[in-house]
Amino acid sequence: MGGMHTAGDLVLRMQLAKGMKIDEAKKYVADKLGITVEELCDPIVMSEIREELGLGLQLPKSKDAIAMEAKINIAKVLGIKINSVEVFKSRANL
Amino acid sequence: MKKYFTRMGDGSAVYMTEEEIRKDIEAGIANAVRGAKVDPLTDDEIEHLYNIITAPDSVVSVENHRRVVQTSDSSSNKLGRHSGIAIDQPTQTVIYERCLGCDSMDMGLNDYNFKAVKSCAENEAVIVKNALTYSAMPLLYGGMPNLGFYTKPDGPVDNWAELLPAGKLDEARAAQEEAVEYAVHDMVFVADTMYKVGVDGINLDTCGASGDADWLAALKACEIIRNKYPDMGVEMGMAGEFVLGMHGKLEYDGVRLAGLYPHQQVKLAEKAGATIFGAVVNTNSNMSFAWNLARTCTFIKACMEVAEIPVHVNVGMGVGAIPMSEYMPADVVSRTDKALIEICNIDGL
Numbered sequence: 401m402g403g404m405h406t407a408g409d410l411v412l413r414m415q416l417a418k419g420m421k422i423d424e425a426k427k428y429v430a431d432k433l434g435i436t437v438e439e440l441c442d443p444i445v446m447s448e449i450r451e452e453l454g455l456g457l458q459l460p461k462s463k464d465a466i467a468m469e470a471k472i473n474i475a476k477v478l479g480i481k482i483n484s485v486e487v488f489k490s491r492a493n494l
Numbered sequence: 495m496k497k498y499f500t501r502m503g504d505g506s507a508v509y510m511t512e513e514e515i516r517k518d519i520e521a522g523i524a525n526a527v528r529g530a531k532v533d534p535l536t537d538d539e540i541e542h543l544y545n546i547i548t549a550p551d552s553v554v555s556v557e558n559h560r561r562v563v564q565t566s567d568s569s570s571n572k573l574g575r576h577s578g579i580a581i582d583q584p585t586q587t588v589i590y591e592r593c594l595g596c597d598s599m600d601m602g603l604n605d606y607n608f609k610a611v612k613s614c615a616e617n618e619a620v621i622v623k624n625a626l627t628y629s630a631m632p633l634l635y636g637g638m639p640n641l642g643f644y645t646k647p648d649g650p651v652d653n654w655a656e657l658l659p660a661g662k663l664d665e666a667r668a669a670q671e672e673a674v675e676y677a678v679h680d681m682v683f684v685a686d687t688m689y690k691v692g693v694d695g696i697n698l699d700t701c702g703a704s705g706d707a708d709w710l711a712a713l714k715a716c717e718i719i720r721n722k723y724p725d726m727g728v729e730m731g732m733a734g735e736f737v738l739g740m741h742g743k744l745e746y747d748g749v750r751l752a753g754l755y756p757h758q759q760v761k762l763a764e765k766a767g768a769t770i771f772g773a774v775v776n777t778n779s780n781m782s783f784a785w786n787l788a789r790t791c792t793f794i795k796a797c798m799e800v801a802e803i804p805v806h807v808n809v810g811m812g813v814g815a816i817p818m819s820e821y822m823p824a825d826v827v828s829r830t831d832k833a834l835i836e837i838c839n840i841d842g843l
Contacts, residue, residue, distance in 0.1 A: 408597035409631035412563040415804045416727035419769040422841040456630035470630040484626040484692030
């Protein structure tokens with residue numbers, strides 16, 4: 401679906417964590433982002449949203465969230481627990 | 495008479511007439527129907543399949559809103575291991591994320607089986623932890639149950655592949671049952687280790703490669719892992735469209751495992767708690783792409799009709815109508831993806 405180029409990584413997260421079928425996972429992510437299912441695959445729309453919400457970008461600038469920073473934001477936006485975020489917080493005593 | 499460029503199951507080019515392609519589509523469907531006792535494709539679906547196979551474009555695609563997500567097996571090391579590039583796994587993972595647009599990545603030891611990982615799980619976990627720190631996409635840790643690795647002389651159990659030809663059926667069954675317990679222990683041990691560094695999911699890959707006992711081990715491990723870590727996903731990918739009855743009497747939740755097809759396999763994966771099911775249909779390299787794709791779509795359509803969890807159809811070398819070749823022709827790969835999405839309504843690849 402394009403991963404971070406679009407919203408593929410976010411949709412995959414909902415399948416893997418919650419066992420959502422593709423249409424349900426896409427709708428869940430689209431609703432959380434306030435866009436249409438069609439726009440999930442639009443790299444122009446998604447790059448703007450990912451930049452604004454700090455969800456990680458394929459071409460990050462110095463101000464943009466990447467890696468663990470982005471995952472912390474993804475967990476908040478999607479309303480899910482991400483295991484590596486929880487481990488990171490725990491090990492860093494955050 | 496016009497001939498269309500297409501391929502055989504080994505990837506070699508072949509030119510076929512409309513009549514020949516339609517005949518192979520019908521034969522592929524009939525083969526799946528006969529084996530799995532599932533419904534054939536409808537006339538409309540057959541027509542759509544024919545149009546996909548004979549489309550003049552080199553690469554075909556789907557409407558934007560029908561794009562699906564992707565998981566993989568052992569892909570985080572394919573730039574290094576397959577392409578021979580001197581590069582570590584965490585760096586490869588970030589390349590897949592930020593350069594290649596992958597939806598997820600699956601890490602694993604080169605040997606890609608849980609028995610081999612067990613002895614170096616801590617070392618593997620540090621590599622996984624680094625990759626998790628550098629990346630934002632979901633990361634799974636994968637391997638195969640690979641029950642054969644538990645047989646002597648490499649493992650502790652008598653080799654059922656030697657016992658069976660000797661007529662020692664009871665001994666062969668007992669050996670497989672013993673190996674199941676070893677394999678379950680190893681898969682759960684590795685999952686424990688990877689969970690503690692934050693992995694998003696466990697990929698139990700090529701389940702059933704050694705037959706019904708191999709798959710039973712994966713089902714049992716999946717059940718334990720999901721009960722221990724309800725927030726961590728488990729993908730369960732199969733080895734083939736048909737579970738070989740190397741044991742023959744093994745059951746999971748009252749269902750005999752030997753002889754099950756994808757539409758039956760997925761129901762047991764669901765019962766074990768898997769969050770993604772990787773359906774497999776083996777490619778016959780002696781048959782045409784049309785035959786293989788029609789057969790694949792027939793199995794997978796039946797699987798999708800009953801699946802309640804997402805199904806990612808395996809479309810790597812030698813499975814899902816993809817030719818048995820390391821060098822993938824984009825023409826047949828894109829046609830396979832399009833057919834599976836538009837005819838079978840799959841959830842991922």
